[in-house]
């Protein structure tokens with residue numbers, strides 16, 4: 773049975789996104805050794821969940837699955853993409869961007885990260901990926917890669933920002949719905 777037929781057998785499901793405080797967000801995700809039907813279904817469900825949020829990226833641990841896969845849509849008209857077992861190298865430059873995370877809903881901070889980065893990995897068909905990314909795309913790759921390492925964007929804040937963030941998280945107790953991504957800020 774072709775992958776597309778298999779996929780057509782069931783509706784796409786949207787997951788609940790795990791939020792700050794959930795231990796799965798703090799674990800290193802494990803490599804995917806075989807792209808089986810479960811991985812394909814997970815990828816499609818993650819894309820659905822990302823669009824429903826809405827966000828520009830989503831990593832498997834954010835839906836409670838401790839595997840090295842993320843999905844993204846950088847709004848460049850190429851649609852949604854899946855990256856399995858990503859590696860990042862050649863970080864260069866600095867770029868500050870108002871960054872949020874679907875697992876830390878409703879909060880954004882200006883965060884400095886590398887402006888450019890080179891990503892390798894494989895796609896859902898098992899093809900090797902090699903992408904030189906700049907600005908927003910590089911930001912998404914670094915953010916989602918961090919999720920696979922068990923890191924949240926809070927760890928990228930300076931100590932003053934982090935103090936404010938923790939205070940804000942305690943006060944709001946994460947009860948606000950996530951704000952829609954817009955303008956020069958996005959969540960993943």
Ligand code: NI
Pocket residue numbers: 872873874875915919959960
């Ligand atoms: Ni995130």
